[in-house]
Amino acid sequence: MSSRKDTLWFICITLVLSWLVGGLWLLDERRVFLLRVLMCVPAVVAMGCAWGFRREPPRAMGLGFPGWGYWALGLLLPFGYVAVEVALAYAVRLVSGRPDFITFQPESVKGPFGLRGLGAVPAMLGFLTVGSLTWLLVAxxxxxxxxxxxxxxxxxxxxxxxxxxxxxxxxxSLWMGGLPGELAEEMGWRGYLVRRWMERPAMAAAITMPVWAAFHLPIIFSTTQRGHVLQNLSFLASIAVAAVVFAALYMASRSVWPCALFHLSWNVFNPMLLGDVYSGRPGLFGGEVWVFNGEGVFGLVLNGLLAVWFFRRWRHAPAARPVLGV
Known part of the structure; x- marks a missing residue:
């Protein structure tokens, strides 16, 4: 089967199934476990398509250890995003004369073992690092x-x-963290979809942009998101351009692990530090959360600039070879 056909099959099946799970969650948003189930859909469909269409085992997605540099990059990259977005937010606060645009409020941060304040951040990073050792075993x-x-x-x-x-x-890893939603997403979106188009990096990234945003559509119909049009548009757009960064990380490392670590670390530290766009709760910094958040306007700008840089780079770069059996 051609890459176009199995790509279309994968996208259609994944989106339909994920939207069905998302619809069940919207009927009762207290069933948050359904969101973890939703995140696992891409991996399940990807493994089914890979074996059904090409007899590919899961290892073809890139499950080998990528090296310590990429491993650390996946865990720590969200802190780079936060540093840039906080600096930009304080610049806006200074220029606009609005002290409430961003405020430092460490008392809002909660970490593992009952820790609060700034001390919760390194504690959570240590907790994630230890937890990632279960993934390291598999890699x-x-x-x-x-x-x-x-x-x-x-x-x-x-x-x-x-x-x-x-x-x-x-x-x-299942015992430590339950359903591995972030890893499952990366096995599908990057380990299957991006890999299908590895010889054309720009195309690989471009395909995942609208699809990954569409995957998150159930979120904008939740109780806390419903009706916030500009916020939802910036959220979906930031997800779309972030797909380019994830695709670049996968194609550079030739492994799903840095992407999964980045995804997991992002889902923990973006809301912990910059607030939660889903609920509106502040993090280490409060104020106009939906603007300076990594999944808000500033996230859209930063990931958009990175996406432009990657697309320009890929236009002049030689074609990449596909990931097989690593």
């Missing part, structure tokens, strides 16, 4: 071919033990 196992080594030592007809071993490797 190293794929890089070093542990399952293949097990299979090579088995007698004929016992290959199922190697498959069981591969599944067991995922148990610690």
């Amino acid at each position: 190293v196992a794929y890089s070093r071919g542990w399952a293949e080594r097990v299979r090579a030592r088995l007698p004929p007809g016992w290959s199922w033990v190697a498959h069981l071993f591969s599944l067991v490797l995922w148990v610690p």
